[in-house]
Amino acid sequence: MADPTTYRPSPGSIPDAPGVYKFRDATKRVIYVGKAKSLRSRLNSYFADITGLHPRTRQMVTTAASVEWTVVGTEVEALQLEYNWIKEFDPRFNVRYRDDKSYPVLAVTMNEEYPRLHVYRGARKKGVRYFGPYAHAWAIRETLDLLLRVFPARTCSAGVFKRHGQIGRPCLLGYIGKCSAPCVGKVSADEHREIVEDFCDFLAGRTDALIRRLEQEMAAASEELEFERAARLRDDLGALRRAMEKQAVVLGDGTDADVVAFAHDELEAAVQVFHVRGGRVRGQRGWVIDKAEEMDVKDLVDHFITQFYGEQAERADDPDGGSPVPREVLVPELPADAEALGEWLSGLRGSRVSLRVPQRGDKRALAETVTRNAGEAFTQHKLRRAGDLTARSAALAELQDYLALETAPLRIECVDISHIQGSDVVASLVVFEDGIPRKSEYRRFALREAAEEGDVASIAEVVRRRFSRYLKENAEGVDPDRPGIDPETGKPRKFAYAPNLLVVDGAGPQATAAADVLSELGVTDIAVVGLAKRLEEVWLPGDPDPVILPRTSDALYLLQRLRDEAHRFAIRYHREKRSKRMQVSALDGVPGLGQARRTALIKHFGSVKKLREARIEEIEAVPGFGRRTAEAVVAALAGETAAAAGESST
Incomplete structure (x- = not known):
């Protein structure tokens, strides 16, 4: 690891002018390229106290062994040179836009004598026109199927085209009128090209x-x-x-625009782009990037526009037959060099490009939709990250280090309590093994003893019930070769396995209560922590101060996912329990109708609504009900309905 002070240029030697700079490592490889309005100010910021730098920036400056720069005349020149150097050197620390999926496009091979229409993924080629991208390949095929009856162009491969030309018979599409059959000479090359050009005009919005x-x-x-x-x-x-x-019309004035939005955290960002042509959304794209340094939305806009449109301008023809840069680029915030970016984009397009933030109306509404899509894409990326084996292994190793555990916690259980003002108190127990949910091991508890004593007592009750069952199941006829299997049923025991780590939702008191119960039961080989929601602090039993995990650590991310899953599972059970209680409450006070018979009625008819519609004879047919009880149920429900009608009329 290099010390940045060993290659820091003297402050007076750095020009106070716009330019582009390169950091190189010890092997002279370029590892980072950046631009600046003032090279002196920008480069000096890299050599400040490295503890205050963004983690990736700190890694970059300690990996580098030298820095050099090139002065340019204007900010527009700096934009162009930065883009060219990133393209040439592919620096490892620069922002890299990775497609969150490989988007299919509709390709039209205008460089062939008989152009072909087909679904395509991959690098763009000269002489080929592209429409899209589309979210799914089936969307392209569905559109093609509709349009081929109007524009019967060739869709077959070169081999199929050549074979049918040799045998002198068209393919099935030629017989049913969805291909003009140029392979057998039904139309000339010029006539077929005219069909294809009409097809392209239609998809281009004309x-x-x-x-x-x-x-x-x-x-x-x-x-x-x-x-x-x-x-x-x-x-x-x-x-x-x-x-x-x-293709839904989103902008009624026929606007040509790209709408860009971001969702980000300290280390990563997701970007979404909607391509609007002729007022219609013609395509959608998305990327996930690793931040190279501390970047806000303005910086993200700057980097994205430079890389995306620079690459687009180098590619083949735009669907509209002109530049891939639209007349408008709508962004969430304007970067500091917005004027230079607009000038650069105008140069790529060959006419004026407006770079602006939509303030009101349909464009503002569309920008909000794109922002929601960016947030959803970022959430999905985080979930995929949770499924990554390397990240899970790192999280478990970090937990072992931060909590001073003897081994990595391969099985973690989490307890959460859910209630509304002390009513319908329930708890959930979720299980993660190797960092991923084990849903077949989830358990839920309806709390009885400690329901009125608060969350600390409730946590203690859940832990006592769970580990009492664990001790009981491991004391009764355990097969040493199959300790988790019930020898009588051959099925897994519900509480046969103990976790390496028990997480409770809460702070020190909750963690201490859980640890005390384990101690009473004689269970001494399970670590306990509490995770507080407000500041995401990790509390150890009996410790006056929490353990603070780095906000970007995989360990904290895993604990948050575990806690959130327990919370979701507890809320779901609480809602089910409350719903059932509210359903059967309509039958309270019916003589001879206890809890069991009320539940049997609801189970038989499915809901109170259907029970209200039932006749006396239908209720009487339920096992355990006689004529008198059925009449009492009908009378009670009828009275409740009348009372509700009276209340609504007043």
Whole structure:
């Protein structure tokens, strides 16, 4: 690890001018490229106290062995040079945009004599027009299926095209009218290219002229009594309109814009882009990036626009036949060099590009939708991270170190309490093994003894019941070769395995209560901690101060997921229990109708609503009910309905 002071340039030697800089490691490899409005100010910030730097920035400056820079005349030149160097050197510490999925596009091979329409994934090629990206390949095939009756262009591969040309017979699509069969000469190369160009015009948004032309041709065919041709044109118009309906109009003024949004934390960020052409959403893309340094939304906008549109400008033709840069780029916040970015984008497009933040109306509403999509994509990325074996292993190892455990906690259990003002108190017990949920081991408890004494007593009751069962099941006829299996039923015992770590939702008092119960039961090989929600502090039993885990650590992330899963499972049980109580409360006070019979009624009919609709004879048919009890139930429900009607009328 290098000391940044060993290669720090003297402050006076760094020019106070715009430019681009490179950090190199000991092997002279470029590891980071950046731009700055003032090189002196920017580079000096890297050589401040390294403990105050962003973790990745700190890693970068301690990996580097030298820094160099190039002065440029304007900020626009700095943007272009930074993009070119990132493209050339692929520095390991620069932000890298990774697609959160491989998006399919509709490709049209205009560089072939007979252009082909097909679904495509991969690098863009010259001479090929691309439409999309689409969220799913089936969406492209569905659109193609609708449009081929209107634009019967070739969709087959080169091998299939050549084979049918040799045998002199078209494929099935040629027979049913969804291909003009250029392979057997039904149309010439020029006629087929005209069909493909009309197809591209339609997908590029130039739909009105085509619709009007088909309507005129249909009217003319009808006047000339060519009713079959008029009917075919009518069906073609219907197919075109259905295809247009699949692309929702979001901006009624025919706007061409890209709408960009971000969701991020200290180390990572997700970006989502909606491509709007002709007022319709033509595609959607998403990336997840590792932050190279401390970056807010303005910095993310700056980096994204430079890399994304720089690469787009180098690729093949845009679906609209021009530049891939739209007339407007709508962003959540404007970066400091917004004016230079706008000028650079205008140069890529060849005409003015507006870079701005939408303030009101439809564009603002669409920006909020894109923001929600970015947040959802970021959440999904975090969940995928939880499934990564390397991250899970790191989390377990960190927990072992932070909590001073003898071994990594391969099995962790978490207890959470749920209630509303002390009523319907329930608890959940969730299990994670090797860092992932083991849902078949989840358990839930309806609390009885400590329900009125608060969360600390409730935690103690759950722990006592859970580990009393554990001791009992391990004391009764355990097969040493199959300790977790019931020898009589052959099924897994519910509480046969003990965790390495027990987590309770709460602070010191909850953790201490759980540890005291384990001590009373003689269970001494299970570590206990409490996780407090407010500051995400980890409390050990009896300790006056909490253990503070780094906010970015995999260990804390795992504990949060465990606690959140326990909370979700407890709330679900609480809602079920409260719902059942509220259902049967309508039958309170019916003579001869206890809790068991009320529950049997609800179970038989499914709900109180259906029970109200039941006749006396139907209730009498329920096992354990006689005529008199059935009449009392009907009378009670009828009285409750009348009372509710009276209340609503007042």
